[in-house]
Amino acid sequence: MSQSxxxxxxxxxxxxxxxxxxxxxxxxxxxxxxxxxxxxxxDVFEDAEIPGRFNVSEVFENRAAFDAHQARTKQSPWAKATRNIPRSYDISTD
Known part of the structure; x- marks a missing residue:
């Protein structure tokens, strides 16, 4: 498994x-x-210039940690609050 x-x-x-x-x-x-x-x-914070936009920046030590985060949040209050809200994310590795 990649450690990127x-x-x-x-x-x-x-x-x-x-x-x-x-x-x-x-x-x-x-x-x-x-x-x-x-x-x-x-980090997740409201954009100062675009109403309703929350900017997101995440770094996880590897794919397993990122995948565990994704799995945990699927049933969280955050998932419920943001269900079906459009997201625009770019995911990359080093």
Missing amino acids: KVYLRGFIQVPMDRIEAVRAALPEHISLTRAEPGCLSF
């Missing part, structure tokens, strides 16, 4: 009628993700 770091960068474009639910779920999502084994950095 996994980088995810992009954004989630939240409809204004769902923004409060996303904001409410975000602190726990960030806290739980940063505590995961293999999470090197994790």
Whole structure:
């Protein structure tokens, strides 16, 4: 298995009628993700210029850690709050 770091960068474009639910779920999502084994950095923040856009930047130490993160979040309050909201992500490795 590759030991390359996994980088995810992009954004989630939240409809204004769902923004409060996303904001409410975000602190726990960030806290739980940063505590995961293999999470090197994790930031999600509202764009200062584009309403409803949350910029995302993640770095995991390897594909296994990234995949474990993806699996954990599938049933999380964050997944529920952001279900079916468009995302634009670029995932790469080094």
